[in-house]
Amino acid sequence: EAGVTQSPTHLxxxxxxxxxxxxSPISGHTSVYWYQQAxxxxxxxxxxxxxxxxxxxxxxxxRFSGRQFPNYSxxxxxxxxxxxxSALYLCASTGNLYLTRTEAFFGQGTRLTVV
Amino acid sequence: xxxxxxxxxxxxxxxxxxxxxxxxxxxSGSPELFWYVQYSRQRLQLLLRHISRESIKGxxxxxxxGETSFxxxxxxxxxxxxxxxxxxxxxxGAQKLVFGQGTRLTINP
Numbered sequence: 001e002a003g004v005t006q007s008p009t010h011l012x013x014x015x016x017x018x019x020x021x022x023x024s025p026i027s028g029h030t031s032v033y034w035y036q037q038a039x040x041x042x043x044x045x046x047x048x049x050x051x052x053x054x055x056x057x058x059x060x061x062x063r064f065s066g067r068q069f070p071n072y073s074x075x076x077x078x079x080x081x082x083x084x085x086s087a088l089y090l091c092a093s094t095g096n097l098y099l100t101r102t103e104a105f106f107g108q109g110t111r112l113t114v115v
Numbered sequence: 116x117x118x119x120x121x122x123x124x125x126x127x128x129x130x131x132x133x134x135x136x137x138x139x140x141x142x143s144g145s146p147e148l149f150w151y152v153q154y155s156r157q158r159l160q161l162l163l164r165h166i167s168r169e170s171i172k173g174x175x176x177x178x179x180x181g182e183t184s185f186x187x188x189x190x191x192x193x194x195x196x197x198x199x200x201x202x203x204x205x206x207x208g209a210q211k212l213v214f215g216q217g218t219r220l221t222i223n224p
Contacts (some may be wrong), residue, residue: 003158033211042216043201056210062192090159092212103149104212 002027004107006091012113013081021110025093031055032074033094033104034066046089047062049074052092071092088112117142121215126141128192129223136187136218138176138202147205148185150176154198162187162200172196189192192222 005024013019025032034046045058049068063079072093076083087112092104127165128134140146150162164172165178165185176187185202202215 020137035214042190043214045211045213048211050210058211092159103164105161 004091004093004105006089006107006110008110009108010111010113012115014083015083015114016078017081019078019081019085019112021078021089021091021112023091023092023093023107024073024075026095026105029093029095029105031094032068032072033092034074034076035090036060036087036107037094038084038089043090047076078112082097083114086112104109116212117146117204119202119204119213119215120198121202121218124216125219125221127221127223130194132192134189134192134196134220134222136200136202138185138187138215140183140185140202140204142183142204143205144206145180146180147207148176149203149205150174150185150187151201151214152198153201153202159201163223167224194222194224195221197222 004026007022011019023032031050033048035043036046038045046060047066048056052068066074066076068074088109090109091107094104119153120139122137148165151159152162153159173188174187178185199217199219201217204213
């Protein structure tokens with residue numbers, strides 16, 4: 001079974017540009033979570049999508065946004081990039097059965113570097 | 116507010132010694148708690164969850180509601196246990212996993 005896949009693996013952008021990160025969940029999973037893993041700050045919750053809707057949002061500015069497509073894949077967009085946006089962005093998916101609902105399966109991440 | 120605290124950023128023990136990674140949480144209700152692990156060059160993965168009451172790779176974790184703790188323990192550490200460990204809280208209704216800062220565990224030969 002294919003795991004959560006993220007693309008690209010690495011992304012280098014200039015300050016002020018926009019970045020788009022993509023995530024494909026495990027087949028059958030409907031929920032997608034995005035986390036930012038900045039150096040020394042652990043995993044910070046960004047966004048949660050389920051069934052195409054944004055369900056929850058972390059304490060990040062509006063220039064962090066995203067969407068979920070009908071096939072449950074997701075996109076994270078970061079506008080007006082700032083140097084401190086440099087981090088590893090992780091995507092996770094969860095299933096829709098109660099027993100597996102809260103077990104999150106993570107992708108390898110996209111390393112975003114803003115220069 | 117829901118919060119997870121892992122007081123040790125770095126923990127180093129010798130092979131064969133007992134290891135305990137501390138985790139304290141802040142939540143008034145009955146949360147679900149997890150330990151996730153990230154080995155070198157691998158993705159973050161679930162190690163164990165408190166509702167399963169299972170032992171994975173020799174690790175166990177007991178939920179202490181009185182002390183709001185969920186410490187991870189292993190009686191005899193192995194070199195392959197070296198990794199980054201994250202404690203996580205899932206507050207029912209909040210629909211998100213809240214992670215601690217993580218503890219980097221190093222097992223010395």
